[in-house]
Amino acid sequence: MKSISGDLIAPRLARLRQEKTAVAVNRLLYECLRDAIHDGSLPAGTRLPPTRDLAAEAGISRNTVMHAYEQLIAEGYTRGLTGSGTYVAERIPDLPPLKPGNPAVAPAGKSVAGRLSRRGRKVVMGAQAQATQWGAFLPGVPDVTQVPHAKLAQITARLSRELPPSTLSYATNGGYARLHQSLAVYLRQARSVVCEPGQIVVTEGVHQAIDLITRVLGDAGDHAWVEEPGYWGTRSILEINGIRLKPMPVDAEGMRFPIQATARPPRFAFVTPSHQYPLGPVMSLSRRLDLLNFAAQHGTWVVEDDYDSEFRFSGHPVASLQGLLPGAPVIYVGTFSKTLYPGLRMAYMVVPAPFAAAFRTAQSKLYRGGHMLQQAALAEFMDSGQYAAHIRRMRLIYAARRAYLIQLVEQSLGPGWVHEYDSNAGLHLVLALPPGTDDVAIAAEAAARGVIARPLSIYYFGRNPSPGLILAFASVPQEEMLAPWQVVARCILEAVAKKR
Ligand SMILES: Cc1ncc(COP(=O)(O)O)c(C=O)c1O
Structure with missing residues (x-):
C-alpha cells in the first residue's frame, strides 16, 4: 500500500543514494527520516509507514528499514507502540550542532584552518597522500592482488x-x-x-x-x-x-x-x-x-x-x-x-x-x-616458509615488470632517462627529466588523463629540486602497462617540446 510519508521519503532517499554512494542505505534512510522530522515534513504524531510498505516503495530490504527505525527510536525521534506502528515523537531532539557551515563551528570570516591548533595545522597542511591509492603508476604500493x-x-x-x-x-x-x-x-x-x-x-x-x-x-x-x-x-x-x-x-x-x-x-x-x-x-x-x-x-x-x-x-x-x-x-x-x-x-x-x-x-x-x-x-x-616463498615469487614478478617498463621508456624516449642512482631494486623507477622541466605540470597533465606519475620535485625540502617522475611498476601487470605509459610519455614529450 502506498503511504503519504512513503511518497515523501522514497524520492529523497533515491536522491541521497546517488549523492552518497559510499554510505550504507540504512544510514541514508535514517538521515532522510530525521531531516524530514526536523523540517516539519513529518510532524509530531505522524505514523511512519509500516516497514514492509516503505521497503517495497523505496526498493530496499525490510531489514534496512527496521535498522533505520530502531536508530530513530533509540535517539528519541520516534516512539514505537508495539503492534500499532512507529510515530514521530512529540518533542524531538535538537539536530546535532556539528554541521558544515554551522556558525558555531566556523564563524563568518574565519576559515577552518584558522581555528585549528598550530599542531593541527601542521598535521593537515600540505598533506600529500592521494585520494586514489591504487592504479598505474602509484608509488609505494605492491601488487596486492597477488x-x-x-x-x-x-x-x-x-x-x-x-x-x-x-x-x-x-x-x-x-x-x-x-x-x-x-x-x-x-x-x-x-x-x-x-x-x-x-x-x-x-x-x-x-x-x-x-x-x-x-x-x-x-x-x-x-x-x-x-x-x-x-x-x-x-x-x-x-x-x-x-x-x-x-x-x-x-x-x-x-x-x-x-x-x-x-x-x-x-x-x-x-x-x-x-x-x-x-x-x-x-x-x-x-x-x-x-x-x-x-x-x-x-x-x-x-x-x-x-x-x-x-x-x-x-x-x-x-x-x-x-x-x-x-x-x-x-x-x-x-x-x-x-x-x-x-x-x-x-x-x-x-x-x-x-x-x-x-x-x-x-x-x-x-x-x-x-x-x-x-x-x-x-x-x-x-x-x-610461506612468507619467504611469497617474497621470492613477487621478486620475479616485479623484476619482469621493471624490465618491461624500462623497455617501454627506452622505446618511447631513448636511453638515459632512468635516474643515474637507480640500483635495480624496489617497487618504482625514477625518470630524470631535463633541468628546468616542470615535473609538477607533467604529473598534473598525466593525472588529468587518468595516470598517476608523481613529480620528483615534491620529495625535496630545499629550493633546488631536480625534476623527475616516480613511476611505480609493482602493481601494474605487463599487459596493462603500455596504455598508461603512453599517456606519461606523451605528457613528457609535449612538455619537453614546449620548453624548446
Ligand atoms: C621510505 C618509506 N618508508 C616507509 C613507508 C611506509 O611504510 P608503512 O606503510 O609501513 O607506514 C613508505 C611507503 O611508501 C616509504 O616509501
Whole structure:
C-alpha cells in the first residue's frame, strides 16, 4: 500500500543514494527520516509507514528499514507502540550542532584552518597522500592482488578458534610474542639484523614507528638529518612532533653529511640505506661506517627505514646497517606494507635491548594496540616458509615488470632517462627529466588523463629540486602497462617540446 510519508521519503532517499554512494542505505534512510522530522515534513504524531510498505516503495530490504527505525527510536525521534506502528515523537531532539557551515563551528570570516591548533595545522597542511591509492603508476604500493589471502584467511580462521580471549584484547608488550620470535629469525637470516625477540616492537606501519621513536627519544626543537630528496611521510611526522629538519643531500653513495663534529650534532639521522627513497642508491660501506661512528660519538640516533629491501633484482641483498656495528645507536624499522599489503598496517622496529621496555610501555600508552590475531597468523605464515616463498615469487614478478617498463621508456624516449642512482631494486623507477622541466605540470597533465606519475620535485625540502617522475611498476601487470605509459610519455614529450 502506498503511504503519504512513503511518497515523501522514497524520492529523497533515491536522491541521497546517488549523492552518497559510499554510505550504507540504512544510514541514508535514517538521515532522510530525521531531516524530514526536523523540517516539519513529518510532524509530531505522524505514523511512519509500516516497514514492509516503505521497503517495497523505496526498493530496499525490510531489514534496512527496521535498522533505520530502531536508530530513530533509540535517539528519541520516534516512539514505537508495539503492534500499532512507529510515530514521530512529540518533542524531538535538537539536530546535532556539528554541521558544515554551522556558525558555531566556523564563524563568518574565519576559515577552518584558522581555528585549528598550530599542531593541527601542521598535521593537515600540505598533506600529500592521494585520494586514489591504487592504479598505474602509484608509488609505494605492491601488487596486492597477488597476496595469498586464502592461505592467510585459513590460518586466521583456525587460530581464531584456538587462541585464548586475551589475544582479542588490547595488545601490550610490543605485540604478539610469537611474532617477535618469527621476526627475529627472519631479520637475522634475511637482513643480517642483530637482535633478540625481546627487542622487537610491532607497530601499525612505519609511520607509527617513526612517531613512537620521535616521541620517546626526541624533544621539540631537536634536530634531525633527513635525506634530500626523501620520504615525505617521515618528514611530516617529525615536523608535527616539533623536530627541526636538516635536509642532507643524497648522492650515489646515499645521504651525505659532515663527518667532523658539527656545532650542534643532530638528535636523529633518518636514512633508507638499502634503497634510498626515492632516488634509489645503496648507502656505501664507507658512508655507513662514517654514519655509525658519527652517531656513536655524538649521541645521534640513526633510524634505518628498511621499507622495501626485500626487492633487489640483481646481486646480493644489501645487509642492514643495524647489523654492521652491534651496539651502535641504531633503530631498525621494517614493514609488511611492501611484502604483503599496506592496508595490513603492520610494521616492526628493533630497538637496543636496554630501551625495549620503554618503547613497549610508550606504545601501549600512546596507541593501546591490537591486531593480535593477525599478528599470530603472520607468525605462523612466516614460520611455515610461506612468507619467504611469497617474497621470492613477487621478486620475479616485479623484476619482469621493471624490465618491461624500462623497455617501454627506452622505446618511447631513448636511453638515459632512468635516474643515474637507480640500483635495480624496489617497487618504482625514477625518470630524470631535463633541468628546468616542470615535473609538477607533467604529473598534473598525466593525472588529468587518468595516470598517476608523481613529480620528483615534491620529495625535496630545499629550493633546488631536480625534476623527475616516480613511476611505480609493482602493481601494474605487463599487459596493462603500455596504455598508461603512453599517456606519461606523451605528457613528457609535449612538455619537453614546449620548453624548446
Ligand atoms: C621510505 C618509506 N618508508 C616507509 C613507508 C611506509 O611504510 P608503512 O606503510 O609501513 O607506514 C613508505 C611507503 O611508501 C616509504 O616509501
